[in-house]
Amino acid sequence: MKVIKSTSQINYKEGKLDAHLLLALYKNMLKPRLIEEKMLILLRQGKISKWFSGIGQEAIAVGITMAMQEDEYILPMHRNLGVFTTRGIPLYRLFAQWQGKASGFTKGRDRSFHFGTQQYKIVGMISHLGPQLGVADGIALASKLKNKNQVTTVFTGEGATSEGDFHEALNVASVWQLPVLFCVENNGYGLSTPTNEQYNCKDIADRGLGYGMESHIIDGNNIVEVYTKMCEITASVRQNPRPVLIEFKTFRMRGHEEASGTKYVPQELMDTWAAKDPILNFQAFLKEQKILSETEEVKIKETIVHEINEHLDVAFNEEAIIPDETNELNDVYKPFDYQVDNENSELKEIRFIDAISDSLKQNMERHEDLVIMGQDIAEYGGAFKITEGFINLFGKDRVRNTPICESAIVETAMGLSIAGIKSIVEMQFADFVSSGFNPIVNYLAKAFYRWQQEADVVIRMPCGGGVAAGPFHSQTNEAWFTKTPGLKVVYPAFPYDAKGLLNTAINDPNPILFFEHKGLYRSIRQEVPVDYYTLPFGKASVIKTGQDVTIISYGGAIHWALETLSNNPEISADLIDLRTLQPLDTQTIYDSVKKTGRAIMLQEDSLFGGIASDISAGIMENCFEYLDAPVKRVASIETPIPFAKQLEDQYLPKNRFEAELKALLAF
Known part of the structure; x- marks a missing residue:
C-alpha cells in the first residue's frame, strides 16, 4: 500500500479504495457528526432530554458497518450513531425514538439507542452494557448452526471490559469458536474513570491471548485503516469461523453524556485528540488528493443538513403518544396461541x-x-x-x-x-x-x-x-x-x-x-x-374438593398438604395446585374461597415476599365478605435453608402445616 503524505495528522493508506468509496466513507462519517451537532443544539434548547455523544469516534462505527454485509447483525452502543445511519435507518424514525414518539422503535418505552430492529439487523444495548456481548455469542452460534458463514459484530467500551459478562462472553465464543468480532472502543474514560483505573494491562487486545483468541489494535480515528482491516477480518472470519478481539484506540471528545462535562480531562489530552479528529483529517486528505472540492463539500453538507431538518420536522410534528393501559399490558408478553394437543391413548x-x-x-x-x-x-x-x-x-x-x-x-x-x-x-x-x-x-x-x-x-x-x-x-x-x-x-x-x-x-x-x-x-x-401432549398455563388443578377450607399450594408443598389431608380424613377441603405462578389462576382460587369461607396457603419458600403474600392480598381484596376467618399463610422460617436434617426439618413448614390448618378451621 502507498502511504499518502498529507497535512492531515493521520496517514491514510489508499490501497485499492477508489474515489467513490473514499467519498462514501466521508459522507457516512459526516452524517452522524452533523446529526450530533444538531442534537447538542436541541439539547440546549430543551427539545431533547439527554444525549450520549460519539463525536470523534465516527470512523469506528462507519468503517465497521461498511465492512459488514447487510444481513449480518451488529450490536452497537451509545456512541455508535454511525451504525444506524450507515445501515440506512430513516432519520425521522431515529429522531422519533429519541423523542419517545410512536414511529420510533420502542413505542416510547425506551430512549436513545436502547432498541433493536430486525429489519436493519441491529440489536441495541441495555444500560447494563455487558449482556449484549453474550447475546452476540448466541446470534453467532445460530449462524454457525445454520452454516450461514456470517459474522456478528458487537461493540463495547473499555469500561465495560471490566464486567464479568465481557470475560464470560469471550470465553464462550473461544471455546465454541463462534464468528464474533468483539470491538472495544477504547476512548480513554469510563464516565470519569481513566483506563489506568479500569485495567492493569498495556492493551485490552492483550487479553485475547488468555482466551486463545486472535486480537488486533486499530487506530479508531483512521477511517481507511478501520474499513480496510475490518474488510480483511470479516472476510477471513466468514471463511474460518472464530472470534476476534479488536481494540480501537480513540477518544471521547465530550462527556459520558452531556450533563457530565469533561472537566476531569486534562486540556493537553483534549487538544492532542482534537488534532486527530477523524472527519477533519479525512476531509483534508480528500481535498489534497483532489477527490473532494470546496464546492462538493458544501453541497454534501447542505444535502445532509436538509435531510436532518426535514426529518426533524416529521418527528417534532408527530403527535405525542397517548397512554393506553391496555396496549401497555398487552405488550408485556408476545401473544401465544395455545394449541391443545392431547391425542393420547397409551x-x-x-x-x-x-x-x-x-x-x-x-x-x-x-x-x-x-x-x-x-x-x-x-x-x-x-x-x-x-x-x-x-x-x-x-x-x-x-x-x-x-x-x-x-x-x-x-x-x-x-x-x-x-x-x-x-x-x-x-x-x-x-x-x-x-x-x-x-x-x-x-x-x-x-x-x-x-x-x-x-x-x-x-x-x-x-x-x-x-x-x-x-x-x-x-x-x-x-x-x-x-x-x-x-x-x-x-x-x-x-x-x-x-x-x-x-x-x-x-x-x-x-x-x-x-x-x-x-x-x-x-x-x-x-x-x-406416552405421546406428546400439552397443558395450558394459568389453569390451576383442583386435586381435592371439600366445603370447609381452601388449601392453596404448589411444587413439593402440595404433597405435604396431601399427606396432611390423608392423616385427617375428617377435614373437607378444596386443595388447589397452582401449577403456574405467572400467569396465576386467580379465578379458581376466588371461586373456591367464596365457597368455603376459609383460605390457607402453603409454600416452601420463606414467608415474607413470597407468592402466598400476593395471593392472600388478592383474596382479601376480592373475597373479604365471604371470609369466616383470617387468611392464613404457612411457609419456611426467615433464615437461609440449613444443611443438617434436624435444622432443615425445623426450617421447612411441613411439620407446622397440620396445626396451622386445624387452628384456622377452629377459628
Missing part, C-alpha cells in the same frame, strides 16, 4: 424426572433446531441424568456443555432467539441462577415490551429442599421472578403436569422459568401419556 407410570426427560426428548424431535445448553448435560447427562443419552440422539451441536458462566449462557439463549432458534437452559441448581440474574430480569423479561423481540427461552430450575443439600443447593426461589413483568413462572408438582406444561413452555415464545422440585424427581410416580 399411559405409562413414570417418575417426575422421566416426565421431564420425555418432554425434552420429544421436543428435540419436534423442533429440529432446538438447542439445550447447560453444565455437564452432554456426555455426563446432567447432574440429575435428565439428558443422559441425548448427545447420541441429537449431537453436540444441539446438546451443548457450557462453561460455568450462567450469565453468558442466558445471554447466548437470547441471541439464539433473536436469530430464530428456540433454546432451553438448564441451571444445574436453581440457586445458581443468581449468577445469571441480570440478563433474565433486564434483558429477557423486557425485550418484547421494549422492541417487540421475543425471548424464546426456557430456563429449567432444579430446586427445593428436603434433601439436606444446604443453603446453596436447596432454595426454592420462584419469588425472585414472579415479581418481574415479562417472565412466566411454572412450578409443577406431578409427572403428568410436568410433561404437559414443559411442552407448552417450549412452544411459548416468551421467557419461562420452569421450576422442578428435585425432591420429587425420583419419589413421585404417576400414569402419564
Whole structure:
C-alpha cells in the first residue's frame, strides 16, 4: 500500500479504495457528526432530554458497518450513531425514538439507542452494557448452526471490559469458536474513570491471548485503516469461523453524556485528540488528493443538513403518544396461541424426572433446531441424568456443555432467539441462577415490551429442599421472578403436569422459568401419556374438593398438604395446585374461597415476599365478605435453608402445616 503524505495528522493508506468509496466513507462519517451537532443544539434548547455523544469516534462505527454485509447483525452502543445511519435507518424514525414518539422503535418505552430492529439487523444495548456481548455469542452460534458463514459484530467500551459478562462472553465464543468480532472502543474514560483505573494491562487486545483468541489494535480515528482491516477480518472470519478481539484506540471528545462535562480531562489530552479528529483529517486528505472540492463539500453538507431538518420536522410534528393501559399490558408478553394437543391413548407410570426427560426428548424431535445448553448435560447427562443419552440422539451441536458462566449462557439463549432458534437452559441448581440474574430480569423479561423481540427461552430450575443439600443447593426461589413483568413462572408438582406444561413452555415464545422440585424427581410416580401432549398455563388443578377450607399450594408443598389431608380424613377441603405462578389462576382460587369461607396457603419458600403474600392480598381484596376467618399463610422460617436434617426439618413448614390448618378451621 502507498502511504499518502498529507497535512492531515493521520496517514491514510489508499490501497485499492477508489474515489467513490473514499467519498462514501466521508459522507457516512459526516452524517452522524452533523446529526450530533444538531442534537447538542436541541439539547440546549430543551427539545431533547439527554444525549450520549460519539463525536470523534465516527470512523469506528462507519468503517465497521461498511465492512459488514447487510444481513449480518451488529450490536452497537451509545456512541455508535454511525451504525444506524450507515445501515440506512430513516432519520425521522431515529429522531422519533429519541423523542419517545410512536414511529420510533420502542413505542416510547425506551430512549436513545436502547432498541433493536430486525429489519436493519441491529440489536441495541441495555444500560447494563455487558449482556449484549453474550447475546452476540448466541446470534453467532445460530449462524454457525445454520452454516450461514456470517459474522456478528458487537461493540463495547473499555469500561465495560471490566464486567464479568465481557470475560464470560469471550470465553464462550473461544471455546465454541463462534464468528464474533468483539470491538472495544477504547476512548480513554469510563464516565470519569481513566483506563489506568479500569485495567492493569498495556492493551485490552492483550487479553485475547488468555482466551486463545486472535486480537488486533486499530487506530479508531483512521477511517481507511478501520474499513480496510475490518474488510480483511470479516472476510477471513466468514471463511474460518472464530472470534476476534479488536481494540480501537480513540477518544471521547465530550462527556459520558452531556450533563457530565469533561472537566476531569486534562486540556493537553483534549487538544492532542482534537488534532486527530477523524472527519477533519479525512476531509483534508480528500481535498489534497483532489477527490473532494470546496464546492462538493458544501453541497454534501447542505444535502445532509436538509435531510436532518426535514426529518426533524416529521418527528417534532408527530403527535405525542397517548397512554393506553391496555396496549401497555398487552405488550408485556408476545401473544401465544395455545394449541391443545392431547391425542393420547397409551399411559405409562413414570417418575417426575422421566416426565421431564420425555418432554425434552420429544421436543428435540419436534423442533429440529432446538438447542439445550447447560453444565455437564452432554456426555455426563446432567447432574440429575435428565439428558443422559441425548448427545447420541441429537449431537453436540444441539446438546451443548457450557462453561460455568450462567450469565453468558442466558445471554447466548437470547441471541439464539433473536436469530430464530428456540433454546432451553438448564441451571444445574436453581440457586445458581443468581449468577445469571441480570440478563433474565433486564434483558429477557423486557425485550418484547421494549422492541417487540421475543425471548424464546426456557430456563429449567432444579430446586427445593428436603434433601439436606444446604443453603446453596436447596432454595426454592420462584419469588425472585414472579415479581418481574415479562417472565412466566411454572412450578409443577406431578409427572403428568410436568410433561404437559414443559411442552407448552417450549412452544411459548416468551421467557419461562420452569421450576422442578428435585425432591420429587425420583419419589413421585404417576400414569402419564406416552405421546406428546400439552397443558395450558394459568389453569390451576383442583386435586381435592371439600366445603370447609381452601388449601392453596404448589411444587413439593402440595404433597405435604396431601399427606396432611390423608392423616385427617375428617377435614373437607378444596386443595388447589397452582401449577403456574405467572400467569396465576386467580379465578379458581376466588371461586373456591367464596365457597368455603376459609383460605390457607402453603409454600416452601420463606414467608415474607413470597407468592402466598400476593395471593392472600388478592383474596382479601376480592373475597373479604365471604371470609369466616383470617387468611392464613404457612411457609419456611426467615433464615437461609440449613444443611443438617434436624435444622432443615425445623426450617421447612411441613411439620407446622397440620396445626396451622386445624387452628384456622377452629377459628
